[in-house]
Amino acid sequence: MTLRHRIAAVAGGAVAVTVLAAAAVVFIAVRSELRGQIDTALRARAAQFVTGPDPDHDRGRICSRDANGNVEHSFPQPPSGNDDLRFGGAEGYAQVVCPDGTVVRATGATASLPVSARAREIARRGAGEDVSDLTVRGTSLRVLTLRARGSGALQVARPLTEADNELERILVVLAVVAAAGIALAAGLGALVARTALAPVSDFTRRSEALARDPDVTERMAVRGDDELARLARSFNTTLDALERSVDAQRHLVADASHELRTPIASLRANIQTLDEADRLPPADRAALRADIVAELDELTALVGDVVELARGSKRARVLDDVRLDRIVEALVERARARAVGPTDVRLALEPTVVRGEPDRLERAVxxxxxxxxxxxxxxxxxxxxxxDGTLSVRDxxxxxxxxxxxxxxxxxxxxDRARGMPGSxxxxxxxxxxxxxxxxRVEAxxxxxxxxxxxxxxGP
Ligand SMILES: Nc1ncnc2c1ncn2[C@@H]1O[C@H](COP(=O)(O)OP(=O)(O)OP(=O)(O)O)[C@@H](O)[C@H]1O
Ligand SMILES: [Mg+2]
Structure with a gap:
């Protein structure tokens, strides 16, 4: 997956999630608003039963039994007279549940509601309230149960059909809006990714061109002061370092080949003289051979030095703890054994540990x-x-x-005065x-x- 696709996916995804979340919130809000309206209507209707326009009618009487021990079969409903009961069928759904569980329906009621355990309990205790959804013969209803005046519980119900239809309509609208939003998000994501990455693509093209035709003197153009400009600058800093390093190597090779010419020429001359060695006195012949060996030694040392210099001043990956004082002692010991001139070497060495490469330290000392x-x-x-970690050599x-x-x-x-001395x-x-x-560092x-x-x- 390319960076561009990733950015497009993330940007588009973020917008799509927001759109979906907003749609969900709207849906839930509308749904609870509709339910709230129905519940308010149910309460208004229930109030009419309790304090309806028929004050003489004592609803508490509904559950009382007549001489034959029967309860009434129905009770008259107060007219609703209330236009804000938008979801029809209100008149048909009202019943009273007596404390003994008997159900008395309102006159003209078109259906009877199944009585839940909770409704029975409210009827029995004559206290409490319950609002719940119920499905009766394929119609979903909202049912309000509350204590009836006198005794028992009054249940009023309204169908949810219209509310559900309305919700369905809203859901369709929300789905269309969300789909359009997601499509827009996908488009915007792609656009954002393309715009954001255009300079990166340009940068990549230029650095690829540089890689195809490597030239350490080339530099990336730095435009503006943004992240890409910083990237270009650090890229150029790397190229600067690379150029310095390539230059240094090139000069070393040039210098080395130049410096090697003289000893090689002298060696060649001596070897040519060796051809006529038969005619030389034995002492001269021996001197000539010794000369050649010395020149070869010098050449070997020179090549070794050049190789050492080619390592550059890069730090080694693996370092040891090295006792610098011991290295100095050992080298002085060796010099004394070789007894180069009657030089007197005096030592004042503190035990010193250096973190580094033993062979390089030894060579330097x-x-x-x-x-x-x-x-x-x-x-x-x-x-x-x-x-204190500093080595002083004084002659x-x-x-x-x-x-x-x-x-x-x-x-x-x-x-100039070193010309007559060995060394390169x-x-x-x-x-x-x-x-x-x-x-x-070192100072002279x-x-x-x-x-x-x-x-x-x-060390530092
Ligand atoms: N202790 C010293 N006293 C006087 N001059 C010195 C001393 N050390 C170095 N130099 C001068 O510095 C120059 C460079 O020294 P360096 O050690 O790099 O080269 P070298 O001794 O001539 O050859 P090499 O070390 O490669 O055998 C010497 O040629 C010499 O002129
Ligand atoms: Mg030297």
Missing amino acids: SNLLDNAIKWSPPGGVVELELR HGPGFDAADLPHVFERFFRA GLGLAIVRQAAEAHGG ANAAGGGALMRVRF
């Missing part, structure tokens, strides 16, 4: 330590301090040129990406007493 050792003068001191090397500071975290950035300029870019992936600065000071946090 390792890059900072490598730089510090690489730039330390022989016998220089490298100080590592971990306090006593030349520090950064002020002009380089804004660029040191860029990919492939290397200061990806180390600090990887550190920044790892810090950001953990919701943290020159320390007060000279040398570089790097500060990194892997």
Whole structure:
């Protein structure tokens, strides 16, 4: 079921339910109004029996027995003389139920009413009142039973035929009106759905066109300030992010292929020299081989760095609680074992737990330590301090040129004086990406007493 059909159904359904409810209320109101009229008429008629134009006639006498022990067979009815008794036959339906259950009919009564238990009780007790519907020989009647003057109960009845006919007519009219209302509701529902969804269809068409011919520089047109405009804006924000990400990947690939060219060319030159290795003295040959192996190592490291950078600064789905201080200790241990230069590394580490990815954290710390050792003068001191979640790495090397500071975290950035050193300029870019992936940040600065000071946090 499409959204359009759903909206049409809900809107149409709501109107249809309202129409039906209104029709039901009207029907019930009319019905009770008609019944009320009949009941009023019945009471008026009954009053005539009690205080009718024949005051001498004591109706209490009706039930008294004559000398032979018989009750009267009938009693005269007072003329109704009342035009508002619209439902005919009133004259014919009146009877008195004596306390002993004997029924005495009015003179000229055309039918007799069956006596219910309730009517008998009213007759016996000479108290109470009852109004009920009754069907006598196929005619439905409204019967009022109330205490007669003297003794027994007086019952007056009126046929419901006319009232029922009237109700039937009203029901037909209501049914026609309701049917027309429902048809109108269905039409309106369809119209509402079409009007409400027209901009959505337009939006869908445009986004489908975009999906068919993906171009991250395209944007949805934002019209007005309604919900759809907001949707379009957030769609565009997504496209912005996508464009940035696609651009970043494209640049990384371009930079990487550019940077790979030099080591590959040098490797190729060395391998070509290897062809003539027979003519080289054994020592040169060994040096050449060592060169090739070193170049291959460098190339491998570079490819690894590029792959690492391609991960972007997106947070991992699964994170561990990692002891950052232990990672730092282990890396320093490894550096000491490799004994790269006579560097003295001093540690002041607080136990620190970071929620993150151990391999990324290790790689970032390792890059900072490598730089510090690489730039330390022989016998220089490298100080590592971990306090309040911030790791500071300080060396006593030349520090950064002020002009380089804004660029040191860029990919492939290397200061002029770094040209003679190993490295590709990806180390600090990887550190920044790892810090950001953990919701943290990294800063580069020159320390007060000279040398570089790097500060990194892997968390907010
Ligand atoms: N501790 C430091 N002292 C002085 N300069 C530094 C220091 N750390 C980094 N730099 C400067 O910042 C540049 C970028 O550093 P980065 O670690 O990104 O690259 P790299 O060390 O040259 O190469 P890689 O780390 O990829 O092997 C370096 O080339 C260097 O000029
Ligand atoms: Mg580095």
